[in-house]
Amino acid sequence: MSEDTLVSVENLKKHYTSTKTLPDRLFRRTSPPIKAVDGVSFEITAGKTLGLVGESGCGKSTTGETILALRSPTGGTVKFDGKKIGDLSDTEVKNFRRRTGMVFQDPFASLNPRMTAGQIIREPLSVHDVGTQDEQRDRSKSLLKRVGLSADQYDRYPHEFSGGQQQRIAIARALAVEPDFLVLDEPVSALDVSVQAQILNLLADLQTDFGLAYLFIAHDLSVVRYVSDRVAVMYLGNIAEIGPTEAIFERPQHPYTKALLESVPRARLSESDREITTLEDDVPSPRNPPSGCRFRTRCPVVIPPTDIDIDQTAYREVMDLRERIEAGTLTATDVDSTTSNTADAGTPSQQSMTANSVWPGEISSSLHGDNAVAVKTARAELRDGNRQAAIETLRDRFETVCEHDRPEHSNKTHHSAACHLRH
Numbered sequence: 171m172s173e174d175t176l177v178s179v180e181n182l183k184k185h186y187t188s189t190k191t192l193p194d195r196l197f198r199r200t201s202p203p204i205k206a207v208d209g210v211s212f213e214i215t216a217g218k219t220l221g222l223v224g225e226s227g228c229g230k231s232t233t234g235e236t237i238l239a240l241r242s243p244t245g246g247t248v249k250f251d252g253k254k255i256g257d258l259s260d261t262e263v264k265n266f267r268r269r270t271g272m273v274f275q276d277p278f279a280s281l282n283p284r285m286t287a288g289q290i291i292r293e294p295l296s297v298h299d300v301g302t303q304d305e306q307r308d309r310s311k312s313l314l315k316r317v318g319l320s321a322d323q324y325d326r327y328p329h330e331f332s333g334g335q336q337q338r339i340a341i342a343r344a345l346a347v348e349p350d351f352l353v354l355d356e357p358v359s360a361l362d363v364s365v366q367a368q369i370l371n372l373l374a375d376l377q378t379d380f381g382l383a384y385l386f387i388a389h390d391l392s393v394v395r396y397v398s399d400r401v402a403v404m405y406l407g408n409i410a411e412i413g414p415t416e417a418i419f420e421r422p423q424h425p426y427t428k429a430l431l432e433s434v435p436r437a438r439l440s441e442s443d444r445e446i447t448t449l450e451d452d453v454p455s456p457r458n459p460p461s462g463c464r465f466r467t468r469c470p471v472v473i474p475p476t477d478i479d480i481d482q483t484a485y486r487e488v489m490d491l492r493e494r495i496e497a498g499t500l501t502a503t504d505v506d507s508t509t510s511n512t513a514d515a516g517t518p519s520q521q522s523m524t525a526n527s528v529w530p531g532e533i534s535s536s537l538h539g540d541n542a543v544a545v546k547t548a549r550a551e552l553r554d555g556n557r558q559a560a561i562e563t564l565r566d567r568f569e570t571v572c573e574h575d576r577p578e579h580s581n582k583t584h585h586s587a588a589c590h591l592r593h
């Protein structure tokens with residue numbers, strides 16, 4: 171941890187356990203928890219911005235809310251200014267609350283409609299007992315001006331403001347008690363594009379003036395690139411890659427970061443022919459995330475076992491096939507019994523089989539030698555009702571390091587990707 175680290179997050183976990191319904195209780199059913207955040211580590215430097223990006227549902231908001239102790243962690247630690255949040259005394263908790271704050275995506279929903287702009291901004295001053303009534307009023311008015319509104323708007327209600335102005339009020343409220351750290355959860359994504367830049371510039375000015383540190387949560391990569399000193403890329407409850415902004419955008423290391431960047435529309439004409447890898451498949455459920463590397467089920471460069479010879483397209487097809495058998499979405503009834511059978515599965519003389527002969531309708535790549543034999547054997551086993559044997563046959567031959575080992579970050583302080591290809 172460096173001297174000017176303000177927030178330090180180590181192996182943070184937040185799992186949501188669902189409340190049991192009556193049938194669940196009657197039948198003693200338990201559903202696995204949602205692993206929204208599952209072992210996240212990073213640091214935020216005083217006065218700097220860490221951007222947190224990732225697809226919807228990957229755990230960004232939960233990370234921000236858990237860091238601010240709005241949710242209790244399932245595991246791991248958060249330190250603020252060197253002190254562990256869970257160990258704070260009542261006075262220290264109050265001080266932590268004063269020094270931290272949050273700005274939400276939907277400004278209207280985050281402002282009390284029955285309070286005026288002035289009352290909203292004053293509220294934290296009252297809660298923390300800062301100043302006299304007159305001083306609180308004066309400070310609220312000067313904050314209104316500081317965020318680009320007018321002191322005359324003090325007595326107006328939220329609905330009398332535009333979306334951008336409402337977000338300015340929410341920012342003023344967050345600044346009222348002079349915090350050091352703000353979690354900004356998608357602060358511009360609900361706003362018109364024309365207003366977004368104004369709010370981003372305001373946040374940048376305030377950061378410079380008050381030395382604020384930000385955790386800036388967003389799914390819009392161009393926004394994150396614009397505001398962040400460092401960027402953490404999150405996937406299914408884990409940090410896939412973290413590093414300085416330019417390094418992440420110019421020299422991404424993790425296949426997920428690359429795919430995320432590739433999925434951004436190309437701005438320059440010169441780039442219009444660039445081949446793109448889009449993230450088409452759905453993100454797996456955080457209730458039952460893939461073992462090993464969380465991204466392996468969608469990864470375009472998943473690593474085959476070192477002792478087999480297979481190209482990436484064929485390997486991905488075989489992996490997807492096994493996933494479907496394991497998930498129960500490919501069953502015996504889906505196997506056409508008129509073609510292929512167990513007998514021809516392991517014929518040693520069959521060194522190469524055409525795509526059609528290996529698993530009609532499922533495998534379109536050509537597989538050779540023992541790869542083809544394993545897939546044909548699994549097919550026959552599934553058709554004969556022996557699903558577990560089919561899974562084992564495929565696992566024995568094709569199990570990958572990406573599947574049984576969770577990749578670690580090699581370099582926690584600079585630029586690092588949690589990917590087996592980096593080791």
Ligand SMILES: Nc1ncnc2c1ncn2[C@@H]1O[C@H](COP(=O)(O)OP(=O)(O)OP(=O)(O)O)[C@@H](O)[C@H]1O
Nearest residue numbers: 186204206225226227228229230231232233389456
């Ligand atoms: N209070 C909750 N109870 C149960 N599950 C939750 C709760 N809050 C979030 N989740 C689940 O946890 C996972 C992570 O959600 P989270 O909102 O943190 O992700 P996110 O990356 O911020 O998504 P988005 O960009 O859509 O806001 C999701 O699967 C979500 O459905």
